[in-house]
Amino acid sequence: MIICANFKANKTRQETRAYMAVVESFVSANDISDTVIVFPPFTALDHDPRNVLIGVQNGYPVANGAFTGEIALEQLEEFGIKTILIGHSERRHIIGETQEQIAQKFQFFAEQGFVIVYCVGEPLEMREAGEDVMMTYIERQFEGIDLAYPDLIIAYEPVWAIGTGLTPSNQDIEALHHALRAKTSAPLLYGGSVKVENAGEIMALENVDGVLVGSAALSANDFCDMIAQAAELNTQKGE
Numbered sequence: 001m002i003i004c005a006n007f008k009a010n011k012t013r014q015e016t017r018a019y020m021a022v023v024e025s026f027v028s029a030n031d032i033s034d035t036v037i038v039f040p041p042f043t044a045l046d047h048d049p050r051n052v053l054i055g056v057q058n059g060y061p062v063a064n065g066a067f068t069g070e071i072a073l074e075q076l077e078e079f080g081i082k083t084i085l086i087g088h089s090e091r092r093h094i095i096g097e098t099q100e101q102i103a104q105k106f107q108f109f110a111e112q113g114f115v116i117v118y119c120v121g122e123p124l125e126m127r128e129a130g131e132d133v134m135m136t137y138i139e140r141q142f143e144g145i146d147l148a149y150p151d152l153i154i155a156y157e158p159v160w161a162i163g164t165g166l167t168p169s170n171q172d173i174e175a176l177h178h179a180l181r182a183k184t185s186a187p188l189l190y191g192g193s194v195k196v197e198n199a200g201e202i203m204a205l206e207n208v209d210g211v212l213v214g215s216a217a218l219s220a221n222d223f224c225d226m227i228a229q230a231a232e233l234n235t236q237k238g239e
Ligand code: 13P
Pocket: 006, 088, 157, 161, 162, 163, 164, 165, 191, 192, 193, 194, 212, 213, 214, 215, 216
């Protein structure tokens, strides 16, 4: 199982330190063998990770250069960052990243050997337009993306489920993950309103290999609870 916390633009450096102390102690005290990744904001990347990976929420696909407001490879390398989130719906829909830019980013960070958590997901109107329209929409989010990249993790995050408290039915999650599984052998995460109350049941679904959690992961104790639920499932899922 892979359990990820995406802080988005939340938490200070000090708060992230306190959070990491709780999560790292929990992971070592409970002998957790699952992969745990935390994506803090840029300002809190200066952490020396023990048993939890630190990833970056975004990066500009160059070594360095004149790209005001961006963070590039050289700065990430200074912090030992080798994990990146690409294609998140907030970057697609709020910041306006195009599939072309996303694919460029993917290629650059893949060449650098990063673990890439690549996000896809449909807005509500696409889901409501029916299976074919929705799948075509998701298919386009794979343009320029190498689905055979060995350090790829895919996160399915329906846009309408992010930060809304809404989630697709378990059946719908399974159907989507089944379709993704036919395209790639990369681990498949689900994200969108995952919380302590539903994390276990979502992770138990077929072809769900973990979760990418936003707001509910801002509490270190709740995130640890979700990590414990994942660890419990390993025996049932034979991992
Ligand atoms: P929420 O868990 O707050 O819905 O956010 C999900 C998400 O976007 C994780 O990347």
